[in-house]
Amino acid sequence: MAAKRTGARSKRSQPTSEWLQPMQARGEPPLSRERIVATAVELLDAQGVDGLTMRRLADRLSSGVMSLYWHVDNKEDVFDLALDSVLEYRGPPQMGEAQDWRGEVVYMLEDWRASMLRHPWSASLLPRRALGPNMLSRLELLSNTLSGAGVADADLNVAIWSLWNYVMGATITRASFDLSDDDRVAAQQRLTRLSERYPTIERSRLLLDNDWDGAFRKGLGFLLDGLAPG
């Protein structure tokens, strides 16, 4: 049990006998952490958080359910790995070009948001799980850029958490609303019907407004105005 975790890490199985893969459908590559994670992401994209099931995951991999547990601790582990795999950061397109720090920060945050929106299950998972290496790298880079832009050490954490809060709130909300476009129209109609009680949000059609990207950028701008030095 103790040997399992470390032993299974990334060792390639050397060919042990004349049978290439012991019990799998011919042509299927062997089970591995990487394959499990990639398939979990596919499943999550297709079926949402509730759609990820150890049994369904095993099915897609043409393996027995319990085989997964050799490579992975448990279902939570699968969530952690899938989540972090989706948060990899590749950096801005043109390297070497010296950009202003503000442009860099905006780029980083919009890329982060876009990565999560590509996998709508990911945003609401992130605050509940431990931070993986890819997310930590993003935070490190953000810290670094802000620090280089002149934000004092004493203000750094406030700045980062404020930005984190804003991005997370915006992304979680948008990802959720996206899942239910018809629901939103229905909700607004319900509002209109039964409500002299909510005249202001009725009038502004709050629930129908969907310039999410514009609203996101605008609020972010205000936040940066306040957080940054000059």
Added chain:
Amino acid sequence: MAAKRTGARSKRSQPTSEWLQPMQARGEPPLSRERIVATAVELLDAQGVDGLTMRRLADRLSSGVMSLYWHVDNKEDVFDLALDSVLEYRGPPQMGEAQDWRGEVVYMLEDWRASMLRHPWSASLLPRRALGPNMLSRLELLSNTLSGAGVADADLNVAIWSLWNYVMGATITRASFDLSDDDRVAAQQRLTRLSERYPTIERSRLLLDNDWDGAFRKGLGFLLDGLAPG
């Protein structure tokens, strides 16, 4: 089936025979929507989102599982009702006093945040569910106040969603971190140990910083500076 929902709404059962309650433990009040919701909130507070189970809920109410389904559509319905019940707004303490709009807005948003932090499961549920009457009332009041403060109709939705995003992000994050205080220390130690890779967030001890309330207020201030007119 159609009659069920409407018929069960808030009708008190008139005493039908000499037995006061047909099959319950003596002294238990009869099942009702209200009791179910109140008990669900208790259970959620005690055990978290995954702790709410129709069977456990029925146990606490000393009823059979299937009895719940007379009063409630399904588990999702229970979540919706529990969530909205926790979001009731009672207004500021001193009525009648004319406050500045900014103070009012800050009060409303901090009260909203505090209500959710009292029930740490609630924040992460809110973006995924339809907005209930209590949440709609809060949004209506917020809209109204901002509108009265001079925010143009064209800017109203951006303002509200920006504030929503910020408050939701801050609250979800804080509620999640709160659940795992030890985990956080462990995470920071892990960071320290294996990481020349994250020097900046290591140095600022990002994961240990816990002046959440101060950070929340500060960021909110910046946002309001930008969103509001003068």
Added chain:
DNA sequence: ACCTGAACACCGTTCAAGT
């Protein structure tokens, strides 16, 4: 080193039935 099936202790919900 890696994979497996049987078994356990759970889930939410349908249905047909009771009072």
Added chain:
DNA sequence: ACCTGAACACCGTTCAAGT
């Protein structure tokens, strides 16, 4: 009008066993 138990189609994970 309100409550119930049996049954169905699922879950995640332990364990003892296979190669």
